[in-house]
Amino acid sequence: MKAVCLLSGGLDSSTCLGVARREGFECYALSFDYGQRHRIELQAAARIAGHFKVREHRVVRIDLRAFGGSALTADIDVPKDSLKHDGTQGIPITYVPARNTIFLSYAMAWAEVLECSDIFIGVNAIDYSGYPDCRPEFIAAFEHMANLATKAGVEGRTLLRIHTPLSKLGKADIVKLAAEVGVDLGLTHSCYDPDQEGRPCGHCDSCLLRLKGFKEAGIRDPLPYL
């Protein structure tokens, strides 16, 4: 059975890919070069794709910078040392408008061409609850829409299913699951603002959240923080 797996190269998407592999799917990894400031994550994605021996890894270049509106794609400072990912402080500035909608739309296109009906995405509704497009109700609505949008859906063939195995897990549980499904944690990249060599800053939202997760899981993060 084939599955399209969205892969950013971060801890979550890498774990999600590991889960898909463990469930026996033949994986097609899909990454995006969207003008993200932390493009080093694409190298991490390639390493993880190789590590899990995916059937194919495609990197699609898309232009989210065309619209701006986020610290991850526009010239807005990435916030430091103030964890804004916990959902109590509204939607963070690192939110990229329509990002997951666009990513899932491409995944859906590839799934349709591959004649595959499973998509994996490592969204998380706990730690990323400030991002509207990480919530289960969004995923359910996307799945419903996708099944009306595609040839397979209309012709009554296998319906598209969007798997979100990390949706209800806290970061510590994701770290444990990552270890369990065989993610090489040293290959993943989470930092929004790494240095030239790709070393994580240790101070952006994403680093703080990751470090907290490792600490709570009692596992040492192998990354070379600055």
Add this chain to the structure above:
Amino acid sequence: MKAVCLLSGGLDSSTCLGVARREGFECYALSFDYGQRHRIELQAAARIAGHFKVREHRVVRIDLRAFGGSALTADIDVPKDSLKHDGTQGIPITYVPARNTIFLSYAMAWAEVLECSDIFIGVNAIDYSGYPDCRPEFIAAFEHMANLATKAGVEGRTLLRIHTPLSKLGKADIVKLAAEVGVDLGLTHSCYDPDQEGRPCGHCDSCLLRLKGFKEAGIRDPLPYL
């Protein structure tokens, strides 16, 4: 009031933009360079955008060829002289997987950055009923999903509305409406397989459908057919 208007440069999207203008919207036109064989339509889009004095016209380059699967983006012959657009013969080979989903996702991203809540798309459920992503139930599902995906939706601000003024119109009615809202019909481009100078072939699905519409509307098509 701002609106993002998807504009391919074809008769339908141009008419749709004309309708948005007539309704008093300040229009932001959005076109895609998606490796379509009939890229000449992007020049038509620019001419129409100028004709209707849109506030801004952006062309986003996206890579639908990455996945293939359609006569419009892959090396598959465009069917000639056999109108397959009428929905009685299944989904045509010119269907591009997930195209409208991807286009609407980008429109949604731009709308979010512009803080605008109206999107216009010239889909048609009559003549293009073979395309799953032109149907009203798809548009409704997309609208629902979009309102769960965005910051504005989550924060309870104005909800996104997707306008499809051509949805229920036959081609002849669209030709009449185009004339009514002031579309310069000679600027539009519909052919899937034009020659080097952009002259329409007169034999592909899109040309046949257009010619039929003009004939039924009793209006002369000013395009220089081959």
